[in-house]
Amino acid sequence: MSAMLLQAQTLTREAFAPYGDVIEVCDNNQVIPINYGLTDRHHDLAQVDVAADGGRPIISIFRSRSVSVPFQVEIMERHPLGSQAFMGLGGHPYLVIVGLAGEFDAHKLRAFVASGNQGVNYHRGTWHHYCLSLEADSDFLVVDRGGDGHNCDEVRLPADLNISVTIQE
Amino acid sequence: MSAMLLQAQTLTREAFAPYGDVIEVCDNNQVIPINYGLTDRHHDLAQVDVAADGGRPIISIFRSRSVSVPFQVEIMERHPLGSQAFMGLGGHPYLVIVGLAGEFDAHKLRAFVASGNQGVNYHRGTWHHYCLSLEADSDFLVVDRGGDGHNCDEVRLPADLNISVTIQE
Numbered sequence: 204m205s206a207m208l209l210q211a212q213t214l215t216r217e218a219f220a221p222y223g224d225v226i227e228v229c230d231n232n233q234v235i236p237i238n239y240g241l242t243d244r245h246h247d248l249a250q251v252d253v254a255a256d257g258g259r260p261i262i263s264i265f266r267s268r269s270v271s272v273p274f275q276v277e278i279m280e281r282h283p284l285g286s287q288a289f290m291g292l293g294g295h296p297y298l299v300i301v302g303l304a305g306e307f308d309a310h311k312l313r314a315f316v317a318s319g320n321q322g323v324n325y326h327r328g329t330w331h332h333y334c335l336s337l338e339a340d341s342d343f344l345v346v347d348r349g350g351d352g353h354n355c356d357e358v359r360l361p362a363d364l365n366i367s368v369t370i371q372e
Numbered sequence: 373m374s375a376m377l378l379q380a381q382t383l384t385r386e387a388f389a390p391y392g393d394v395i396e397v398c399d400n401n402q403v404i405p406i407n408y409g410l411t412d413r414h415h416d417l418a419q420v421d422v423a424a425d426g427g428r429p430i431i432s433i434f435r436s437r438s439v440s441v442p443f444q445v446e447i448m449e450r451h452p453l454g455s456q457a458f459m460g461l462g463g464h465p466y467l468v469i470v471g472l473a474g475e476f477d478a479h480k481l482r483a484f485v486a487s488g489n490q491g492v493n494y495h496r497g498t499w500h501h502y503c504l505s506l507e508a509d510s511d512f513l514v515v516d517r518g519g520d521g522h523n524c525d526e527v528r529l530p531a532d533l534n535i536s537v538t539i540q541e
Contacts, residue, residue: 244514262457266414290461342397
Protein backbone atom coordinates (compact mmCIF):
# COMPACT_ATOMS: atom_id res chain seq x y z
CA MET A 204 0.00 0.00 0.00
CA SER A 205 1.36 3.38 -1.00
CA ALA A 206 0.01 6.45 0.78
CA MET A 207 0.10 10.02 -0.48
CA LEU A 208 -0.99 13.14 1.30
CA LEU A 209 -2.26 15.83 -1.04
CA GLN A 210 -2.49 19.28 0.50
CA ALA A 211 -5.15 21.48 -1.01
CA GLN A 212 -3.88 24.99 -1.67
CA THR A 213 -5.72 28.24 -2.04
CA LEU A 214 -7.10 28.43 -5.58
CA THR A 215 -5.41 31.01 -7.79
CA ARG A 216 -5.56 31.59 -11.53
CA GLU A 217 -1.87 31.11 -11.95
CA ALA A 218 -1.77 27.74 -10.22
CA PHE A 219 -4.97 26.53 -11.90
CA ALA A 220 -4.10 27.67 -15.44
CA PRO A 221 -2.90 24.24 -16.64
CA TYR A 222 -6.32 22.78 -15.76
CA GLY A 223 -8.81 25.52 -16.55
CA ASP A 224 -10.15 28.92 -15.59
CA VAL A 225 -10.99 30.53 -12.26
CA ILE A 226 -14.24 32.52 -12.48
CA GLU A 227 -14.17 35.39 -10.02
CA VAL A 228 -14.37 39.14 -9.64
CA CYS A 229 -10.79 40.30 -9.88
CA ASP A 230 -8.92 43.50 -10.67
CA ASN A 231 -7.17 42.06 -13.69
CA ASN A 232 -10.35 40.98 -15.44
CA GLN A 233 -11.56 42.86 -18.49
CA VAL A 234 -14.09 45.09 -16.71
CA ILE A 235 -16.70 46.89 -18.81
CA PRO A 236 -18.96 49.47 -17.13
CA ILE A 237 -22.50 48.90 -18.41
CA ASN A 238 -26.09 49.68 -17.49
CA TYR A 239 -25.45 53.42 -17.17
CA GLY A 240 -22.87 52.90 -14.49
CA LEU A 241 -24.94 50.58 -12.30
CA THR A 242 -23.01 47.44 -13.26
CA ASP A 243 -19.45 46.33 -13.90
CA ARG A 244 -19.24 43.48 -16.36
CA HIS A 245 -16.29 41.19 -15.60
CA HIS A 246 -16.18 39.87 -19.12
CA ASP A 247 -15.64 36.44 -20.61
CA LEU A 248 -13.98 34.64 -17.72
CA ALA A 249 -13.95 31.06 -18.99
CA GLN A 250 -13.23 29.15 -22.17
CA VAL A 251 -16.55 27.48 -22.86
CA ASP A 252 -15.59 24.70 -25.27
CA VAL A 253 -18.60 22.50 -25.90
CA ALA A 254 -19.13 22.44 -29.67
CA ALA A 255 -17.23 19.20 -30.42
CA ASP A 256 -19.32 16.56 -32.21
CA GLY A 257 -22.37 18.79 -32.40
CA GLY A 258 -22.46 19.69 -28.71
CA ARG A 259 -24.31 22.68 -27.33
CA PRO A 260 -23.98 24.70 -24.13
CA ILE A 261 -26.40 23.81 -21.34
CA ILE A 262 -27.03 25.27 -17.90
CA SER A 263 -27.85 23.00 -14.95
CA ILE A 264 -27.85 23.15 -11.18
CA PHE A 265 -25.95 20.49 -9.22
CA ARG A 266 -27.20 20.00 -5.66
CA SER A 267 -24.36 18.33 -3.77
CA ARG A 268 -24.03 16.96 -0.30
CA SER A 269 -20.89 18.03 1.49
CA VAL A 270 -17.83 15.97 2.28
CA SER A 271 -15.23 16.34 4.99
CA VAL A 272 -11.46 16.27 5.03
CA PRO A 273 -9.27 14.30 5.02
CA PHE A 274 -10.93 13.12 1.80
CA GLN A 275 -9.91 9.88 0.10
CA VAL A 276 -9.61 10.11 -3.67
CA GLU A 277 -10.95 6.98 -5.32
CA ILE A 278 -12.23 8.04 -8.72
CA MET A 279 -11.41 10.80 -11.16
CA GLU A 280 -13.19 11.76 -14.37
CA ARG A 281 -12.76 13.78 -17.54
CA HIS A 282 -15.02 15.06 -20.28
CA PRO A 283 -13.35 14.45 -23.63
CA LEU A 284 -15.90 16.47 -25.58
CA GLY A 285 -16.38 19.58 -23.51
CA SER A 286 -15.41 22.03 -20.80
CA GLN A 287 -17.39 22.10 -17.55
CA ALA A 288 -17.83 25.21 -15.42
CA PHE A 289 -18.97 25.25 -11.78
CA MET A 290 -20.03 28.29 -9.80
CA GLY A 291 -20.94 27.77 -6.16
CA LEU A 292 -24.27 29.33 -5.24
CA GLY A 293 -24.19 28.95 -1.49
CA GLY A 294 -21.03 30.82 -0.62
CA HIS A 295 -19.35 27.72 0.76
CA PRO A 296 -15.82 26.61 -0.09
CA TYR A 297 -15.25 23.46 -2.07
CA LEU A 298 -12.44 21.09 -2.93
CA VAL A 299 -11.01 20.97 -6.44
CA ILE A 300 -8.83 18.00 -7.35
CA VAL A 301 -7.30 17.91 -10.82
CA GLY A 302 -4.88 16.20 -13.13
CA LEU A 303 -3.51 17.30 -16.48
CA ALA A 304 -5.37 16.28 -19.63
CA GLY A 305 -3.86 13.30 -21.39
CA GLU A 306 -2.77 10.04 -19.86
CA PHE A 307 -3.95 9.84 -16.25
CA ASP A 308 -1.19 10.04 -13.65
CA ALA A 309 -2.37 9.55 -10.08
CA HIS A 310 0.99 10.71 -8.78
CA LYS A 311 0.64 14.19 -10.27
CA LEU A 312 -2.75 15.22 -8.97
CA ARG A 313 -3.18 18.65 -7.42
CA ALA A 314 -5.77 19.89 -4.98
CA PHE A 315 -7.15 23.36 -4.36
CA VAL A 316 -9.66 24.97 -2.04
CA ALA A 317 -12.03 27.26 -3.92
CA SER A 318 -13.71 29.97 -1.90
CA GLY A 319 -17.44 30.53 -2.07
CA ASN A 320 -16.79 33.41 -4.47
CA GLN A 321 -14.79 31.42 -6.98
CA GLY A 322 -15.95 29.27 -9.85
CA VAL A 323 -13.85 26.86 -11.84
CA ASN A 324 -14.04 25.87 -15.47
CA TYR A 325 -12.35 22.57 -16.25
CA HIS A 326 -10.93 22.62 -19.75
CA ARG A 327 -11.91 19.84 -22.09
CA GLY A 328 -10.11 16.65 -21.10
CA THR A 329 -8.81 17.87 -17.73
CA TRP A 330 -9.01 15.10 -15.13
CA HIS A 331 -11.02 16.25 -12.13
CA HIS A 332 -12.86 14.96 -9.14
CA TYR A 333 -16.60 15.49 -9.01
CA CYS A 334 -18.17 18.27 -6.89
CA LEU A 335 -16.86 18.29 -3.32
CA SER A 336 -18.64 20.94 -1.28
CA LEU A 337 -17.08 21.65 2.10
CA GLU A 338 -18.76 22.80 5.29
CA ALA A 339 -22.34 22.51 3.98
CA ASP A 340 -24.44 21.03 1.22
CA SER A 341 -24.32 23.36 -1.74
CA ASP A 342 -25.80 24.13 -5.13
CA PHE A 343 -23.58 24.83 -8.13
CA LEU A 344 -24.53 26.45 -11.39
CA VAL A 345 -22.95 24.30 -14.08
CA VAL A 346 -22.29 25.20 -17.72
CA ASP A 347 -21.26 22.20 -19.74
CA ARG A 348 -21.97 20.27 -22.92
CA GLY A 349 -25.27 18.83 -24.03
CA GLY A 350 -25.64 16.51 -26.98
CA ASP A 351 -24.85 12.99 -28.06
CA GLY A 352 -21.49 11.34 -27.82
CA HIS A 353 -19.38 9.74 -25.12
CA ASN A 354 -18.41 12.63 -22.85
CA CYS A 355 -17.33 11.05 -19.58
CA ASP A 356 -14.37 8.84 -18.83
CA GLU A 357 -13.73 7.62 -15.32
CA VAL A 358 -10.60 6.16 -13.82
CA ARG A 359 -10.42 4.35 -10.51
CA LEU A 360 -7.21 4.75 -8.54
CA PRO A 361 -5.18 1.58 -7.96
CA ALA A 362 -6.35 -0.26 -4.84
CA ASP A 363 -2.84 -0.12 -3.40
CA LEU A 364 -2.63 3.67 -3.70
CA ASN A 365 -4.19 5.72 -0.94
CA ILE A 366 -4.47 9.44 -1.72
CA SER A 367 -5.77 11.56 1.09
CA VAL A 368 -6.57 15.25 0.60
CA THR A 369 -6.23 17.69 3.48
CA ILE A 370 -6.32 21.45 3.55
CA GLN A 371 -3.05 23.31 3.81
CA GLU A 372 -2.91 25.46 6.92
CA MET B 373 -48.28 62.60 -18.72
CA SER B 374 -49.58 59.07 -18.44
CA ALA B 375 -48.73 57.10 -15.33
CA MET B 376 -48.72 53.31 -14.97
CA LEU B 377 -48.12 51.27 -11.88
CA LEU B 378 -46.55 47.89 -12.58
CA GLN B 379 -46.77 45.42 -9.73
CA ALA B 380 -43.95 42.91 -9.64
CA GLN B 381 -45.22 39.39 -9.01
CA THR B 382 -43.47 36.35 -7.63
CA LEU B 383 -41.47 34.76 -10.41
CA THR B 384 -42.81 31.43 -11.64
CA ARG B 385 -41.97 29.34 -14.67
CA GLU B 386 -45.50 29.45 -15.94
CA ALA B 387 -45.78 33.22 -15.84
CA PHE B 388 -42.29 33.74 -17.23
CA ALA B 389 -42.50 31.19 -20.06
CA PRO B 390 -43.31 33.76 -22.80
CA TYR B 391 -40.08 35.58 -21.97
CA GLY B 392 -37.60 32.89 -21.05
CA ASP B 393 -36.60 30.26 -18.52
CA VAL B 394 -36.47 30.22 -14.74
CA ILE B 395 -33.33 28.47 -13.51
CA GLU B 396 -33.99 26.88 -10.12
CA VAL B 397 -34.00 23.66 -8.18
CA CYS B 398 -37.52 22.36 -8.58
CA ASP B 399 -39.35 19.05 -8.30
CA ASN B 400 -40.42 19.00 -11.91
CA ASN B 401 -36.92 19.38 -13.32
CA GLN B 402 -35.25 16.46 -15.00
CA VAL B 403 -33.19 15.28 -12.01
CA ILE B 404 -30.31 12.88 -12.62
CA PRO B 405 -28.52 11.33 -9.62
CA ILE B 406 -24.77 11.47 -10.33
CA ASN B 407 -21.44 11.29 -8.50
CA TYR B 408 -22.31 8.02 -6.77
CA GLY B 409 -25.32 9.52 -5.08
CA LEU B 410 -23.62 12.62 -3.74
CA THR B 411 -25.19 14.98 -6.28
CA ASP B 412 -28.51 15.58 -7.98
CA ARG B 413 -28.14 17.12 -11.41
CA HIS B 414 -31.09 19.39 -12.25
CA HIS B 415 -30.49 19.09 -15.93
CA ASP B 416 -30.57 21.57 -18.80
CA LEU B 417 -32.68 24.33 -17.30
CA ALA B 418 -32.32 27.05 -19.93
CA GLN B 419 -32.35 27.43 -23.70
CA VAL B 420 -28.89 28.79 -24.38
CA ASP B 421 -29.27 30.26 -27.87
CA VAL B 422 -26.10 32.12 -28.79
CA ALA B 423 -24.86 30.62 -32.05
CA ALA B 424 -26.45 33.16 -34.43
CA ASP B 425 -23.95 34.89 -36.75
CA GLY B 426 -21.02 32.92 -35.40
CA GLY B 427 -21.66 33.66 -31.73
CA ARG B 428 -20.22 31.58 -28.90
CA PRO B 429 -21.25 31.09 -25.25
CA ILE B 430 -19.36 33.16 -22.71
CA ILE B 431 -19.46 33.30 -18.92
CA SER B 432 -19.11 36.63 -17.10
CA ILE B 433 -19.83 38.09 -13.69
CA PHE B 434 -21.93 41.24 -13.41
CA ARG B 435 -21.37 43.23 -10.23
CA SER B 436 -24.45 45.42 -9.79
CA ARG B 437 -25.37 48.11 -7.35
CA SER B 438 -28.83 47.75 -5.90
CA VAL B 439 -31.90 49.82 -6.65
CA SER B 440 -34.96 50.51 -4.56
CA VAL B 441 -38.68 50.42 -5.25
CA PRO B 442 -40.73 52.12 -6.52
CA PHE B 443 -38.45 51.91 -9.54
CA GLN B 444 -39.00 54.09 -12.60
CA VAL B 445 -38.59 52.28 -15.92
CA GLU B 446 -36.84 54.47 -18.46
CA ILE B 447 -34.97 52.16 -20.78
CA MET B 448 -35.44 48.59 -21.96
CA GLU B 449 -33.12 46.45 -24.06
CA ARG B 450 -33.02 43.28 -26.11
CA HIS B 451 -30.34 41.07 -27.59
CA PRO B 452 -31.33 40.14 -31.13
CA LEU B 453 -28.54 37.59 -31.54
CA GLY B 454 -28.60 35.69 -28.29
CA SER B 455 -30.16 34.56 -25.06
CA GLN B 456 -28.84 35.93 -21.76
CA ALA B 457 -28.94 34.01 -18.49
CA PHE B 458 -28.52 35.56 -15.02
CA MET B 459 -27.97 33.67 -11.78
CA GLY B 460 -27.72 35.72 -8.60
CA LEU B 461 -24.72 34.81 -6.50
CA GLY B 462 -25.48 36.73 -3.34
CA GLY B 463 -28.83 35.26 -2.40
CA HIS B 464 -30.62 38.59 -2.78
CA PRO B 465 -33.87 39.08 -4.66
CA TYR B 466 -33.92 41.09 -7.86
CA LEU B 467 -36.42 42.75 -10.14
CA VAL B 468 -37.15 41.33 -13.57
CA ILE B 469 -39.00 43.55 -16.04
CA VAL B 470 -39.83 42.12 -19.45
CA GLY B 471 -41.71 42.61 -22.68
CA LEU B 472 -42.45 40.14 -25.44
CA ALA B 473 -39.99 39.82 -28.32
CA GLY B 474 -41.01 41.74 -31.41
CA GLU B 475 -42.23 45.29 -31.64
CA PHE B 476 -41.75 47.03 -28.29
CA ASP B 477 -44.97 47.82 -26.42
CA ALA B 478 -44.46 49.81 -23.23
CA HIS B 479 -48.05 49.15 -22.22
CA LYS B 480 -47.57 45.39 -22.04
CA LEU B 481 -44.54 45.14 -19.80
CA ARG B 482 -44.56 42.70 -16.89
CA ALA B 483 -42.52 42.71 -13.71
CA PHE B 484 -41.43 39.87 -11.44
CA VAL B 485 -39.47 39.49 -8.24
CA ALA B 486 -36.89 36.73 -8.50
CA SER B 487 -35.73 35.19 -5.25
CA GLY B 488 -32.07 34.78 -4.48
CA ASN B 489 -32.37 31.13 -5.50
CA GLN B 490 -33.77 31.79 -8.97
CA GLY B 491 -32.01 32.60 -12.17
CA VAL B 492 -33.59 33.86 -15.37
CA ASN B 493 -32.67 33.24 -18.97
CA TYR B 494 -34.06 35.83 -21.37
CA HIS B 495 -34.78 34.25 -24.71
CA ARG B 496 -33.26 35.84 -27.77
CA GLY B 497 -35.07 39.07 -28.56
CA THR B 498 -37.05 39.33 -25.31
CA TRP B 499 -37.22 42.93 -24.12
CA HIS B 500 -35.87 43.23 -20.59
CA HIS B 501 -34.57 45.72 -18.12
CA TYR B 502 -30.95 45.46 -17.10
CA CYS B 503 -29.92 43.89 -13.77
CA LEU B 504 -31.88 45.30 -10.82
CA SER B 505 -30.64 43.85 -7.56
CA LEU B 506 -32.84 44.56 -4.55
CA GLU B 507 -31.82 44.93 -0.90
CA ALA B 508 -28.07 44.79 -1.53
CA ASP B 509 -25.42 45.06 -4.21
CA SER B 510 -25.08 41.71 -5.89
CA ASP B 511 -23.01 39.65 -8.30
CA PHE B 512 -24.65 37.67 -11.08
CA LEU B 513 -23.18 34.86 -13.12
CA VAL B 514 -24.13 35.62 -16.71
CA VAL B 515 -24.14 33.25 -19.68
CA ASP B 516 -24.63 35.09 -22.94
CA ARG B 517 -23.24 35.52 -26.44
CA GLY B 518 -19.75 36.52 -27.39
CA GLY B 519 -18.73 37.40 -30.92
CA ASP B 520 -19.14 40.09 -33.52
CA GLY B 521 -22.42 41.56 -34.64
CA HIS B 522 -24.93 44.05 -33.28
CA ASN B 523 -26.44 42.32 -30.25
CA CYS B 524 -28.05 45.08 -28.19
CA ASP B 525 -31.02 47.29 -29.03
CA GLU B 526 -32.26 49.84 -26.53
CA VAL B 527 -35.54 51.65 -26.42
CA ARG B 528 -36.26 54.66 -24.26
CA LEU B 529 -39.79 55.01 -22.93
CA PRO B 530 -41.77 58.03 -24.14
CA ALA B 531 -41.13 61.05 -21.91
CA ASP B 532 -44.85 61.40 -21.24
CA LEU B 533 -45.16 57.82 -19.97
CA ASN B 534 -44.25 57.19 -16.37
CA ILE B 535 -43.98 53.49 -15.45
CA SER B 536 -43.33 52.81 -11.82
CA VAL B 537 -42.60 49.28 -10.56
CA THR B 538 -43.57 48.26 -7.05
CA ILE B 539 -43.65 44.88 -5.38
CA GLN B 540 -46.99 43.18 -4.98
CA GLU B 541 -47.83 42.53 -1.34
